[in-house]
Amino acid sequence: MSIKTVIFDLDGVIVSTDEFHYLGWKKIADEEGIYFDRKINERLRGVSRMESLEILLEKSNQQYRPQQKTDLATRKNNYYNTLLAKLTPGDMLPGVKNTLGKLKEKGIRMAIGSSSKNTPAILKYIGLDNFFDAVADGNQIKNSKPDPEVFLLAANKLGQKPEDCLVVEDAEAGVQAAINAGMRVLAVGSASGSSLAHFARAGLDEINIWEILD
Numbered sequence: 001m002s003i004k005t006v007i008f009d010l011d012g013v014i015v016s017t018d019e020f021h022y023l024g025w026k027k028i029a030d031e032e033g034i035y036f037d038r039k040i041n042e043r044l045r046g047v048s049r050m051e052s053l054e055i056l057l058e059k060s061n062q063q064y065r066p067q068q069k070t071d072l073a074t075r076k077n078n079y080y081n082t083l084l085a086k087l088t089p090g091d092m093l094p095g096v097k098n099t100l101g102k103l104k105e106k107g108i109r110m111a112i113g114s115s116s117k118n119t120p121a122i123l124k125y126i127g128l129d130n131f132f133d134a135v136a137d138g139n140q141i142k143n144s145k146p147d148p149e150v151f152l153l154a155a156n157k158l159g160q161k162p163e164d165c166l167v168v169e170d171a172e173a174g175v176q177a178a179i180n181a182g183m184r185v186l187a188v189g190s191a192s193g194s195s196l197a198h199f200a201r202a203g204l205d206e207i208n209i210w211e212i213l214d
Contacts, residue, residue, distance in 0.1 A: 003184070003213045004164040006103060007154045010114035010137075012045070012170035012189050013204070015091050015126050017084060024080040025056055028072055035059045045190065046171030048115055048144035049073050077118070084118060087125035095205025100131070102209060109133045111154040113167065115144040134158050145173040148181030155181070166212065168204070169197075186212060 011017050022041045029036030036056055044052040053073050057064060064072070103110055111134040112119060119137035123129040134157035136150050143149045155165050167178035170189035175196050178185040187197035188204060201207045 002164055003108070003166045005109045005111060005133075005155065005158055005160045005166070006213075007111045007113040007151055007165055007167045007178075007183070008132075009046075009167070009169045009171070009174050010112055010119055010122060011116060013168050014093065014096050014112075014128070015087065015122060016093060017080075017087070017122065018045075020080050020083040021052075023083065024076045025052065027079050028076045029056055029059075031075075032060065032062075032072070042190075046115065046145050046169075046173035048138065049077065049117070051144060081118065081121070084121060084125060087122065089127040092126055093203060093205075095203055095207070099204045099207075099209055100128075108213070109158050109160070111136065111158060113151045113154040114138065115141070115150055145171070146176035146180060148177045151178055151181040151183060155183075172196075 008014055021044065022038065025041065025044065026036055034056060036059065043055050050073055053069055110132050112132050113136050115138045117138035119135060120129065134154055136154035136157060140153060141149045151167055152162065155162055162182035165183045166186060167183050168186045168188060169175050169178060170191050172191055172194055175185050175187050175191050175194045179196050185197045186199040186201065187194045188201055191197065192200045192202055194200065199212050
């Protein structure tokens with residue numbers, strides 16, 4: 001295997017803002033009188049903001065017009081951004097800093113492949129806004145995971161073939177997206193039980209990255 005580039009999902013791999021997302025959607029649901037719990041929240045992992053909203057609205061008896069949906073999504077993102085502003089470099093998940101440093105030392109190119117439109121802000125808050133060789137995020141794509149668009153865009157930005165890329169993902173939709181892109185996948189976190197992934201670990205703190213890249 002010749003891995004020349006590692007593409008990281010952001011949320012749940014580099015840093016976790018899952019709780020922020022949950023609190024944002026929960027606030028919207030409560031304001032709208034819609035039932036929402038952590039089990040429903042699990043279905044929102046790895047999908048776009050508008051798709052997440054559609055899942056939340058499944059429990060609503062009200063019909064929402066397109067503009068109302070846009071307004072709800074904007075409100076949620078405002079709540080979420082208020083929480084995001086509290087992030088610091090210390091919020092990077094265990095093993096991340098060490099793994100990124102080792103890859104940098106060996107000249108392995110790295111990219112972010114995230115469906116989140118908040119990617120630039122998150123990277124800035126945790127001090128990685130100028131670290132990666134390329135960033136592909138929700139502001140640059142039309143289709144969210146499991147569509148492979150974001151990963152293919154990241155590879156294209158670096159002039160890399162899909163087969164030369166390893167994706168690190170924590171969501172099943174992201175694992176599927178990487179497979180659809182023709183890339184190898186290291187599943188971590190909640191996706192570590194995925195039967196589709198080529199490699200699986202609980203987190204980046206539990207791997208020797210060279211065992212996978214060599």
